[in-house]
Amino acid sequence: MSTAASTVELPGANLDVSRMPGHWLLARLGKRVLRPGGLELTRAMLSRLAVSSGDRVVELAPGLGTTLRLVLAMNPASYTGVERDEVAVRATRRFLRQGRDECRQGVASKTGLDGASADVIFGEAMLTMNTAEQKATIIGEAFRVLKDGGRYGIHELGLLPDDLPEADKAEIQEALSRSIHIGARPLTVSEWRQALEAGGFEVISTQTAPMHLLQLGRLLQDEGVLGVLRITFNVLRSPAARRRVLEMRSVFRKYESKMCGVIVVARKRAAS
Numbered sequence: 001m002s003t004a005a006s007t008v009e010l011p012g013a014n015l016d017v018s019r020m021p022g023h024w025l026l027a028r029l030g031k032r033v034l035r036p037g038g039l040e041l042t043r044a045m046l047s048r049l050a051v052s053s054g055d056r057v058v059e060l061a062p063g064l065g066t067t068l069r070l071v072l073a074m075n076p077a078s079y080t081g082v083e084r085d086e087v088a089v090r091a092t093r094r095f096l097r098q099g100r101d102e103c104r105q106g107v108a109s110k111t112g113l114d115g116a117s118a119d120v121i122f123g124e125a126m127l128t129m130n131t132a133e134q135k136a137t138i139i140g141e142a143f144r145v146l147k148d149g150g151r152y153g154i155h156e157l158g159l160l161p162d163d164l165p166e167a168d169k170a171e172i173q174e175a176l177s178r179s180i181h182i183g184a185r186p187l188t189v190s191e192w193r194q195a196l197e198a199g200g201f202e203v204i205s206t207q208t209a210p211m212h213l214l215q216l217g218r219l220l221q222d223e224g225v226l227g228v229l230r231i232t233f234n235v236l237r238s239p240a241a242r243r244r245v246l247e248m249r250s251v252f253r254k255y256e257s258k259m260c261g262v263i264v265v266a267r268k269r270a271a272s
């Protein structure tokens with residue numbers, strides 16, 4: 001499928017629309033904000049991370065570089081992205097400041113970065129798609145790479161309420177994974193907090209927003225009128241993509257009251 005949004009190379013170009021991961025399908029349709037709480041929660045996370053000009057910032061899984069552009073506007077000392085997908089890595093590189101920033105292909109669990117070399121680390125819509133064991137390893141890696149007192153922010157898919165029965169969690173996980181064609185393992189808000197605390201962090205704040213990734217109001221907020229027109233045009237001209245989007249939207253709608261976007265911002269405790 002070629003789209004009007006394909007002026008840059010996009011991940012998943014060689015994959016069948018009916019089977020490609022939901023986030024890359026949405027990207028091919030022109031969507032640029034691929035995280036559950038939208039730009040509103042991204043901005044809240046960045047503001048709580050209080051990035052300033054002396055900070056060395058690391059982003060785990062920058063995807064197509066939407067947050068990277070927002071964070072570069074905060075003028076950090078340096079920016080390093082670590083992203084698994086090589087096409088996404090190339091897509092982000094055009095935004096970087098020469099000599100100060102880099103985006104490397106790699107995994108968040110083993111970044112290859114020096115210990116205590118970052119002041120701020122964040123990642124969005126990435127831990128959710130990793131297993132419990134991988135989540136713990138990635139959080140451990142963030143802990144290792146941050147200096148003492150460094151700030152860590154995540155923006156992920158949450159489940160509501162905190163005492164949601166295990167059977168409901170399993171049902172949502174299965175329905176989501178089936179529709180987005182990639183394992184989705186969201187946690188309740190208190191489980192996300194606990195995951196960071198178990199990794200040695202002190203949680204400073206959390207905030208949630210409705211999971212409205214494919215609802216018109218959020219689409220307008222995140223993508224603007226032109227963006228929504230472009231996405232609509234692309235959806236209309238590809239029946240296979242339209243089927244996938246409608247399927248994803250119906251799963252998001254069905255479980256809307258039990259899902260949310262969530263940010264958790266934490267600080268690395270100094271070793272005692």
Ligand SMILES: C[S@@+](CC[C@H](N)C(=O)[O-])C[C@H]1O[C@@H](n2cnc3c(N)ncnc32)[C@H](O)[C@@H]1O
Binds near residue numbers: 060063084125130
């Ligand atoms: C849903 S997209 C979100 C991209 C971006 N953070 C955003 O919010 O727009 C998930 C991204 O995580 C990346 N990813 C998933 N697991 C990863 C891992 N273990 N290490 C590095 N990148 C990973 C994928 O390649 C993809 O770019």
